[in-house]
Amino acid sequence: MEFYVISLLNSLVFGMLLFMLSSGLTLIFGMMGVLNFAHASFYMLGAYLGYQVSVFIGFWPALVIAPILVGIIGAGIERYGLRTVHKYGHVAELLFTFGLAFMIEELILLIWGRVALNYQVPASLDFTIFKLFESDFPAYRVFMLVVSVTMFVALYLMLTRTRTGIIIQAALTHAEGVGMLGHNVPRVFMIVFGGGSALAGLAGVIGGNYLVTSPSMAILLGPIVFVVIVVGGMGSLTGALIASLLIAALQTFAVGYDYSLVDLLTLFNIELGSEPLFPDLWRIKIENTGPLLPYLLMVVMLIFRPKGIMGERES
Amino acid sequence: MVKRYSVWIAAPVLLIVLPQIFDSGFAITMMSEMCIAIIFALSYNMLLGQGGMLSFGHAVFYGFGGFISIHAINLVTDDIIVIPLELIPLVGGIAGFFFAILLGYISTKKAGTTFALISLGLVELVVACVLLFPSFFGGEEGVSGDRMLDYSITGIGFGKGVEVFYLIAFWLMVATALMYLQTQTPLGRMANAVRDNPERTPFVGYNIHLVRFFQFALSGFFAGIAGGLLAINYEIVNSEMIGALASGHVLLMTYIGGVGHFFGPILGAVLYTFLHLTLVNITMAGQLYLGVLFIIIILWAPNGMAGILMVHQPVWRAGLFKELLPTYLMALGAGLVTFFGALILVEVNYHLSLSIEPDKPMQLFGVEFLANSWPPWLFSIALMAAGYFMLRPIIRKIGLKWDELTQVMQGGK
Amino acid sequence: MKLKSLLLFLVGAFVFSIFSTAMAASGTIKIAYIDPLSGGFGDVGDAGQKHFQFMADKIKAEGGFLGGMNFEIVPFDNKISAKESLVQLKHAIDQGIRFITQGNGSSVAGALIEAVKKHNRRNPDKTVLYFNYAAVTPAFTQSKCDFWHFRFDAHVDMKIAAITDAIKDTPSIKKVYLLNQDYVFGHAVSAAAKKMLKVKRPDIKIVGDTFHPILKVKDFSPYVAKIRKSGAQAVITGNWGADMSLLGKGVNESGLKASFYTFYAGGLGTPSTMGKAMDGLRQVTEWHDNLSVEENRPFDQKFRKAYNDKFSNGGKAPWYYGRIRTMMEMLVKAFNKAGSTDPKAVAYALEGMEHTTYYGKVVMGRKDHQLLQPLYISRFTKTDGKMVKYDRENTGYGPTTEFKTDALDTATPSSCKMKRP
Known part of the structure; x- marks a missing residue:
């Protein structure tokens, strides 16, 4: 029981962090058709800038300033980089972001060095908020949850209740039509790209100290974000939310089960010889498959339901 | 006739002569790796260039080719099977082919982003499996073997690097010729059609899914050959060969070389491997230079190096290239000044932030100076500014010259 | 022809720079x-x-x-x-x-x-x-x-020998949990620990032997929950890098009180990412920051x-x-x-x-x-200016020796059959 409650809470926290990261990516993809490989790099940039700003003027200003800075950088990259390659098609755009991810990592190395940063949870949030069974539950996790839920609600309201949001929604599916109506579609693209980057930056600011802030943090988290947007359905915010929570739960709960195929066989009273064919296959426990499950889910999803859980169209 | 086949005669001669001129261990290793990279990049271009399939997981077939080959070498060493070393790459090729068939049917149903994402998912799946199945993949350490087998067709021992190079060069010629011929077959042609217009191709009576699938399987075969050669060259195969990083490398080299022409990936593989292996010992900023090169190609030369060369083909044919040459040389000079300025700035910054003793003087082109003093900064910025102001009029001039030449050529016709 | 000479100079300088670094003094x-x-x-x-x-x-x-x-x-x-x-x-x-x-x-x-x-x-x-x-x-x-x-x-067996010797002398430890990365090294740590504990302290129960995916886990709290559930008083882990940092953070956040015997808690870059989570962790090394203070050198x-x-x-x-x-x-x-x-x-x-x-x-x-x-098991505590004089990576936490194994005692039976030229 204890394990389930704690795991449920933790998968909620991690899932919402994942969602914050992937919401920007799914919007960018849905609208511009760009599979942004540098998205996790914006997350890394957010963590580093968040650290730097919090060293100068504290964590709370950093929570606002760092995502805005990342958003401005993102918008600039869209305006002066992506827009240039747009005429060469989606493959070139994708490769551009691929190269961009490389460059951002190099720049971070150049500015902050190779060593992981000493980026810690702020003292004002560093306490135990309640005791769950015997475990302490840290206040910072609750804070992360609050920030991400607030962000989801704000984003949802912005997209459904404001004029800009409605234009963005329209441009998601009918970019040309929106252009015909006299809206500046390139500018909408820039706003969405900048906004998506800022969201990733925000995830970096609050995730960087909770996890580890190091030059490899983008590579470690990058692929899983793609899984989220594919499973959720590209361009769908609700889908990304469901997929984030699902994948977080999948990885968190797999830990709890140490059954292997041998156990399955014993259930049917079959005994394995001492030297079976594929000796490794039988040894694998469910808890070891954590890193494998999301990708399996993604490939299966792409084959059988390419539009994802909530997606409305195929890529 | 002679002109048409001249490349196929010159290339083997070059491959035979090169190791006699550059005979250091490092040079041989680098040339061997270049040849392997060429096969790998060409096989990748069968997907991206010919078939329009952007894959992030091509190294899966390269890696499986390598693993199966090294296991085959070990089985031969243990006297369980008999295969001469010269044919081991074929084993790798068959392995690559097999896995491409296994994974290809489902992933080639769709092209475009879906295909790219499936390949991304598959490569991550395979990487996750590497650690789950240590008895096949050898865990973190990988699988090693000894290429000096008792069985050999030619009687060569393959202890020395240069002997292995000649084996790789032989396979390079075979694989390149086959891949070139493949572009002339109906399948190769239909792959182009499927790339350019998947809606209309079915009307000619071809199943686009099957065209993609066959193209994919053949591409896996050649990637497997490259993997087998790599296994022979390094005598060790581990997880880094099968992962996303290796897939990224082949994507970069193919794209830098140019996906639109058959010889593009060859240029890209040679240049990329050269830079990748040498820059690392000259500068700490090697990764940055490669990244910048890649981005420049994407922004301004989407057809890669081959594209730049091929644009000049008609001019060359018309004998007008000498008209362009002076402006090109000027552009090169100005470009080098700019590049040199930027290079100083980059090197100074890397020295200050990542070298082990930033306060000590650094060396660049034989000149020693302090990185945290003002002269290098000033010099670098001056060079960049000068180069920029020199480049601008020259680029305009090149544009004008081109317009002029185009008119002359059209008028000539 | 200025341009040409400039080019020649540049190429020459480039080649020279390569060769000058290759020349040996x-x-x-x-x-x-x-x-x-x-x-x-x-x-x-x-x-x-x-x-x-x-x-x-x-x-x-x-x-x-x-x-x-x-x-x-x-x-x-x-x-x-x-x-x-x-x-x-x-x-x-x-x-x-x-x-x-x-x-x-x-x-x-x-x-x-x-x-x-x-x-x-x-x-x-x-x-x-x-x-x-x-x-x-x-x-x-x-x-x-x-x-x-x-x-x-x-090597792994020697370090585990030191850790298990330390555990042998700590009667309060009755249950041990093994948490390691799922690859060759982690499996070697687990196998050695199981083998040696069985010999040195047959009364100890191994209450968990978990392998987690290497460098993929973002949140260790499910593992911490598992350790807590098992009631282990001591945990042995070979984790390094981010896997060590995140594990340390997870343990610290949840208030778990088990003794952690690690290989690399003090490893380069790990303490600075862990911060106060360093408190109480143990490491096995041949040297540590406060050794010269303890031995007055x-x-x-x-x-x-x-x-x-x-x-x-x-x-x-x-x-x-x-x-x-x-x-x-x-x-x-x-x-x-x-x-x-x-x-x-x-x-x-x-x-x-x-x-x-x-x-x-x-x-x-x-x-x-x-x-x-020799191998030392040291424990990280807040620096006090006396015996815990130096900290690691500006964290404010430094090691003190808890247990020492002499060089010859670390020897393990070797199966080496070396060919000599």
């Missing part, structure tokens, strides 16, 4: 340092290079060896890739380098041992000697041992300070590899003893060599080329 023995200097493990390789550079400078200042010869450390970036290490090995051999050292990644070490072995067999006139300072797979000095490979770090405190002043980047990456000093001192001795710079002679001189280091007596195994050195 006479009177120096070059050691190729093949480790990651860029990419995800760049920080670790960078710190290692600084350790070696510092020792090379120190040896030079003290007059060198063989009548005034010195070491020159030549860095080669391998990006922690086995394949690129082999290319760099070729590169080093081309430059006439006959001694190499490497430490990060058993995959790289395994590939280098094989490659050096094959190279020396195929080129007996250009032999190469390999010093391993940190790759800890036991097989390298056991079943896969080789004459041309020397290891200066204690002011000279070694000065040594540590001299390094940190020069290379630690304001205390962020302080002296860590105690054994690198040992290795370099032993090399000086070996060159002097051999009276030559031939790798084979140096190798024979190193075999069986005894040396007194700043952390106790050590001896290089004659049969397996494995260095036997």
Whole structure:
């Protein structure tokens, strides 16, 4: 029981962090058709800038300033980089972001060095908020949850209740039509790209100290974000939310089960010889498959339901 | 006739002569790796260039080719099977082919982003499996073997690097010729059609899914050959060969070389491997230079190096290239000044932030100076500014010259 | 034609710069340092290079060896890739380098041992000697041992022997949990711990033996919940890097009170990411920051300070590899003893060599080329200015010795059958 409650809470926290990261990516993809490989790099940039700003003027200003800075950088990259390659098609755009991810990592190395940063949870949030069974539950996790839920609600309201949001929604599916109506579609693209980057930056600011802030943090988290947007359905915010929570739960709960195929066989009273064919296959426990499950889910999803859980169209 | 086949005669001669001129261990290793990279990049271009399939997981077939080959070498060493070393790459090729068939049917149903994402998912799946199945993949350490087998067709021992190079060069010629011929077959042609217009191709009576699938399987075969050669060259195969990083490398080299022409990936593989292996010992900023090169190609030369060369083909044919040459040389000079300025700035910054003793003087082109003093900064910025102001009029001039030449050529016709 | 001369000059300068770095200064023995200097493990390789550079400078200042010869450390970036290490090995051999050292990644070490072995067999006139300072797979000095490979770090079984000895003397520990990364190294840690605990403390129950995916886990709280559920009083883990940092953070957040016996809690870059989560963690090392304080050796405190002043980047990456000093001192001795710079002679001189280091007596195994050195289990607590004088990586937490194993006691039975040239 204890394990389930704690795991449920933790998968909620991690899932919402994942969602914050992937919401920007799914919007960018849905609208511009760009599979942004540098998205996790914006997350890394957010963590580093968040650290730097919090060293100068504290964590709370950093929570606002760092995502805005990342958003401005993102918008600039869209305006002066992506827009240039747009005429060469989606493959070139994708490769551009691929190269961009490389460059951002190099720049971070150049500015902050190779060593992981000493980026810690702020003292004002560093306490135990309640005791769950015997475990302490840290206040910072609750804070992360609050920030991400607030962000989801704000984003949802912005997209459904404001004029800009409605234009963005329209441009998601009918970019040309929106252009015909006299809206500046390139500018909408820039706003969405900048906004998506800022969201990733925000995830970096609050995730960087909770996890580890190091030059490899983008590579470690990058692929899983793609899984989220594919499973959720590209361009769908609700889908990304469901997929984030699902994948977080999948990885968190797999830990709890140490059954292997041998156990399955014993259930049917079959005994394995001492030297079976594929000796490794039988040894694998469910808890070891954590890193494998999301990708399996993604490939299966792409084959059988390419539009994802909530997606409305195929890529 | 002679002109048409001249490349196929010159290339083997070059491959035979090169190791006699550059005979250091490092040079041989680098040339061997270049040849392997060429096969790998060409096989990748069968997907991206010919078939329009952007894959992030091509190294899966390269890696499986390598693993199966090294296991085959070990089985031969243990006297369980008999295969001469010269044919081991074929084993790798068959392995690559097999896995491409296994994974290809489902992933080639769709092209475009879906295909790219499936390949991304598959490569991550395979990487996750590497650690789950240590008895096949050898865990973190990988699988090693000894290429000096008792069985050999030619009687060569393959202890020395240069002997292995000649084996790789032989396979390079075979694989390149086959891949070139493949572009002339109906399948190769239909792959182009499927790339350019998947809606209309079915009307000619071809199943686009099957065209993609066959193209994919053949591409896996050649990637497997490259993997087998790599296994022979390094005598060790581990997880880094099968992962996303290796897939990224082949994507970069193919794209830098140019996906639109058959010889593009060859240029890209040679240049990329050269830079990748040498820059690392000259500068700490090697990764940055490669990244910048890649981005420049994407922004301004989407057809890669081959594209730049091929644009000049008609001019060359018309004998007008000498008209362009002076402006090109000027552009090169100005470009080098700019590049040199930027290079100083980059090197100074890397020295200050990542070298082990930033306060000590650094060396660049034989000149020693302090990185945290003002002269290098000033010099670098001056060079960049000068180069920029020199480049601008020259680029305009090149544009004008081109317009002029185009008119002359059209008028000539 | 100004342009042409400029071009010629540039090309000439470029070629010259390449050659000038390749030319050797006479009177120096070059050691190729093949480790990651860029990419995800760049920080670790960078710190290692600084350790070696510092020792090379120190040896030079003290007059060198063989009548005034010195070491020159030549860095080669391998990006922690086995394949690129082999290319760099070729590169080093081309430059006439006959001694190499490497430490990060058993995959790289395994590939280098094989490659050096094959190279020396195929080129007996250009032999190469390999010093391993940190790759800890036991097989390298056991079943896969080789004459041309020397290891200066204690391998997994030796470190686990020290940890289990410490646990043996702690009667309050009745239940032990094993949490390791799911790859060869993690499995070796788990297997050794199970085997040795069974012999030393048959009453102890192994209440968990979990392997987690390496460098993929973002949140260790489910594992912490599992440990808590098992009721273990002690946890043994070989985790390193982000896996150690995140585990430490998870334990600290949840308030779990078990004793953590780790390999790499103090590993480079780990303490600074853990911060206050360092409190109470234990590590097994051959040296630690406060050893010279405990044993009252002011000279070694000065040594540590001299390094940190020069290379630690304001205390962020302080002296860590105690054994690198040992290795370099032993090399000086070996060159002097051999009276030559031939790798084979140096190798024979190193075999069986005894040396007194700043952390106790050590001896290089004659049969397996494995260095036997004392191992210390130390516990991190808040610095108090007295015995816990120095902290790690500006965290405010420093180690104190809790348990010590002498060099000869760390010996494990070896299955090495070495062929000698």
